Amino acid sequence: MTRFIHDQFAKQYLTELLISYGQIEMSKDITSEVRQIDVLFTPASPFPDGIESLGLLGRMAKNSSYTIFEPFRNAVSKSEIRSCMGKLFDIHADLERQTKRNNTRINEEELPYLWIFTPTASADILESFNFTLDEENWGKGIYFLGKALKTVLIVIHQLPTTPETLFLRVLGRGKVQRQAVEELEALSENSPFLTNIIQLVHDLIAVLSARQEKEHDIDQDDQELIMKLSEMYEQQLAEIKKxxxxxxxxxxxxxxxxxxxxxxxxxxxxxxxxxxxxxxxxxxxxxxxxxxxxxxxxxxxxxxx
Known part of the structure; x- marks a missing residue:
């Protein structure tokens, strides 16, 4: 399924953005059962300079001692949200067991946060979990559960189109993703740091194109993304040749x-x-x-x- 392709891209993309600022674990196993966290980020100590350049993603990474990222290609379901929260609480429980063995107390501020990325979210999803906005501190499109639950839902298509949200919007769908990729390409001309990120985007188009030829099961969003990325890639090649x-x-x-x-x-x-x-x-x-x-x-x- 193309969803798997995008899941792999999202994991590699987040890893490439954050690897300079700490330790990254992809598909980390949860010991209580066979479940995996998509991306677990542990910041370096002391916290390295420069992570602010990642905008909102950088703020999320700095929000706690380490952070869980769960990106979804399609609109996240209630069951998937509960599953992500279950993995978060498994980690919390494991940390609490460690502190008991060490005869220390758990520090609530150091417990990891869960950040779930979804392109869209229905009103029913938001209401049923009682997600609430914190626009004063985080802006539009970022919904929080109660403080102790340490769970945040990022609805990518609701994010404002600003430089601060760019790296998150690349994980969106359709027009939102295509526009973000265009912005990223333009930014990369003066930012060598983005070279590997752009290569990941080019790898994504190659995989999607190969799948389209082989199985003809690419959805409309991916077809349009292929067209946009192909056009941009051809322009790059023309500029290189010139x-x-x-x-x-x-x-x-x-x-x-x-x-x-x-x-x-x-x-x-x-x-x-x-x-x-x-x-x-x-x-x-x-x-x-x-x-x-x-x-x-x-x-x-x-x-x-």
Whole structure:
């Protein structure tokens, strides 16, 4: 199912974003039974600088001593929410047993929080669990249960379209996800840190495209995502090819200029070498007569003043 593909992408995506700031465990087993947590994040100590660059995701990661992330591709169900909370409480119980063995007291503030990511959530889901907003501190789309339950539901399609929510919106669906991916691509041009994230997005399109060819069971959202990512990927390839062509032209032009200077003056000394970059900036029609007609002193005077 494509849901599995997106689940794997979400785990790898969150891991790549957070790995610089602490320890990550994916698909962590719960000892009470065969269940797994999608992503468990334990921040480094002392907390590393820079996590604020992840926006709301960074705030979530800093909210407790360690954090559980459970991303869902489709709208989360009541049963799935209860299952996630069950895993959270298993971890709480395990921590409480450890403190008893060590004759210490549990610190409520250090117990992990559960953050459930869902593209959408019905009014029935929100009302039946009594989820409530905390817009003053967290903004729209982020719903909390009672403080002691340490459970938060992030409804991605309700999040405002701001830089602070970007890394969360990538985990949405349809138009929300496509727009976030576009923003991420634009941001990556000036942020080497995002290179691996962009590669994950490209890997996602490759897997989805292969599945589409093989089984023809891709839903409409994924079809549109494939089209958008393919278009962006083709644009990137075109830009790379254009850059390579331009670099090739510059290399040829440099070789030509160096050859003319060596033939005319017997060698390319350090003084003549300093004018090459300025000469390259001219067209071939402009620089060829100058290199052939001007003396060494005239060339240096023209391009070094």
């Amino acid at each position: 850059q390579e062509r331009e670099e090739g032209v510059l290399r040829e032009r440099r070789a030509m200029i160096e050859s003319i200077l060596q033939v005319r003056f017997g060698e390319l000394d350090s003084e003549l070498a300093t004018i090459i970059d300025q000469v390259i900036a001219m067209t071939r029609e402009e620089f060829t007569p100058l290199l052939l007609q001007l003396s060494r002193e005239e060339l240096l005077a023209r391009f070094t003043n």
